Amino acid sequence: MVSERLLEILACPLGKAPVKLEGEYLVCTKCGAKYPIKDDIPVMLIDELVLPDGVKSVEELACYPKETT
Ligand SMILES: [Zn+2]
Incomplete structure (x- = not known):
């Protein structure tokens, strides 16, 4: 089980x-x-994330940093 305290520390x-x-x-x-949470350890890795419905790539996510060239 992931504790409330840990949840407060973790971020996308x-x-x-x-x-x-x-x-x-x-x-x-x-x-x-x-x-995903594996063996009670949250895996906060971009390589491991599951995209929400309707999103085809990590670049489409609202959190994805927009590059300014
Ligand atoms: Zn996010």
Whole structure:
């Protein structure tokens, strides 16, 4: 089980937005990206995230940093 205290510390690695616990995942409250919890350890890695419905790539996420060239 992921503790409330840990939840407060964790954030979406893309946009630093807060996450909430949803079943087996931590879900970003901003972009909806889902991060799996493996053996009670949240895996806050972009390589491991599950995209929300309707989003085809990480670049489409609201949290994805917009590059300015
Ligand atoms: Zn996010």
